[in-house]
Amino acid sequence: MTSLNPTMRVGDQIVESLIKHTGISRKEADQKAIEMLELVSVPQPEKRVRQYPHEFSGGMRQRVMIALAMVCDPQLLIADEPTTALDVTVQAQILDLMKDIQQKFGMSIIIITHDLGVVADVADRLVVMYAGQILEQGTTEEIFENPMHPYTRRLLGSVPRLDMSKDKPLNSIDGTPPDLYIPPKGCSFYDRCSDAMKICKDNLPEFIEHTDEHRSRCWLNHPMVIMKKDTKGGQA
């Protein structure tokens, strides 16, 4: 939304990138800029390349950014919160566009997002991160159906659903993330976890493989702790 240079015409921004990275001529770059806007479904691309960012809506600016990111045929596109601040209709259009482009170019896309609806819609694989650490990863389907980490479960539980009672407050996760200037020794989710045990405070859990594709990092799933709970019924 704000990444485009407000003082430059949209076409010039695409052309600048092309000339800088591919060394093609100005004339070729002008033509390619029009083609790229067409690719991301910006109407009247010949006219739009000569306009400034303020003449575009939020969704159209997002399309221009995607065009700009695609001009050098990347194998990987990293999209950080690509639908933030867009209304839901435009958000759906942008996600459809990204899926389209991914298919057309046979490339990979990493989407960084807090929106689990976006994840469910577009991602094949999901990595759940907290305080700079991976806590769970696997296929999106597997994690949505069988979340193994308390943080993932709480995240999924905090998504409002239509069948929820209107009288109850929305679920949230109490507390705040740890201060990363003083990183925790043990599990980074310890202070906010209702399942926390003594072992979690000072010992970083290892990854436990649940299936070939699905793993999580939590002492609750560690065989040693499961065994201890089974035999003593107490906390590890």
Ligand code: SF4
């Ligand atoms: S390791 Fe412990 S504190 Fe961390 S998420 Fe698992 S149970 Fe909670």
